[in-house]
Amino acid sequence: MVVKMRKEVKPVIVIEQKGKDFTFTMKTPVCTKVHSFSLGQESEMESLDGRKFKCTIREEKGKLITETAKFTSVREIQGEDMVETVTSGSVTFISRSRRV
Template sequence: MRKDVKPVIVIEQKGKDFTYTMKTPFFSRVNSFTIGKESEISSVDGRKLK
């Protein structure tokens, strides 16, 4: 059943700031970053990435 579920991805921009949201019935993940600045985000499986 999970392989049949497609995530809803929303990307929002406010100037140089971006927010990336991925939603499924099972989880929701939100990452934010600013262009030109190093940031840490979480992958789908929860790993931290720089």
């Protein structure tokens, strides 16, 4: 269900940075999620379906890398797109977002 929703919904994502502190806001017709974190420090996040998890986010060569016990997410800017690659075990999901 989450994968189907993720394919059909076009979220608006706003990433704000102040030094090592970030605020990541995802707005959809269903909900708005706001996550704040500092690079290199463990943070608690909440998935779109409401599950909470802990992760550490680091920056490496211009990429934001999120690691949890269950998945790894890599976000990077490629031209006018933000590309997110999520890997869990042998499964990989790639999402492209266009800058507006």
